[in-house]
Amino acid sequence: MKKLFLTMMVAMISLTSFAQFGGGGQRREFKPEDIATRRADQVKEAAKTTDEQYKKVYDLFLKQAQEQQAKMKEAQEKGERQQFDREAMQKQQEATNAALKEILGEAQYAEYEKAQQERRQRFGQGGGGRGQGGGRPGGRPGGERPQQNQGTNM
Numbered sequence: 001m002k003k004l005f006l007t008m009m010v011a012m013i014s015l016t017s018f019a020q021f022g023g024g025g026q027r028r029e030f031k032p033e034d035i036a037t038r039r040a041d042q043v044k045e046a047a048k049t050t051d052e053q054y055k056k057v058y059d060l061f062l063k064q065a066q067e068q069q070a071k072m073k074e075a076q077e078k079g080e081r082q083q084f085d086r087e088a089m090q091k092q093q094e095a096t097n098a099a100l101k102e103i104l105g106e107a108q109y110a111e112y113e114k115a116q117q118e119r120r121q122r123f124g125q126g127g128g129g130r131g132q133g134g135g136r137p138g139g140r141p142g143g144e145r146p147q148q149n150q151g152t153n154m
């Protein structure tokens with residue numbers, strides 16, 4: 001009886017861990033509208049956009065998200081994995097930045113860029129990939145962990 005109970009407990013813990021850490025191959029689907037809203041909100045917060053600017057920024061990001069979703073769907077239907085193309089991504093980013101600069105103007109775009117740089121540093125992506133910030137969340141080189149309160153485990 002104990003053996004059965006232990007086996008069931010181990011199975012339950014394993015399944016819970018598997019589900020929590022993205023096991024099972026299920027991927028969360030993001031709608032293009034959600035992606036566009038999140039990105040446009042980031043620009044709005046950083047650059048203090050007008051409603052008209054926000055709409056233009058949202059439309060730009062929505063178009064990009066829809067195009068990306070279409071590419072992913074096409075690759076999926078062909079049974080392929082979408083390939084990572086650094087050059088294409090860089091060109092896309094440059095086009096996005098040019099469009100944002102046109103929508104926002106120089107001063108607001110500078111504020112947006114400043115916020116983006118701070119965001120990259122905060123998440124350990126100092127612009128140089130793994131070389132700066134260690135490529136780890138929180139930018140802790142060498143993977144040091146912050147000190148935890150030893151008095152409370154669980």
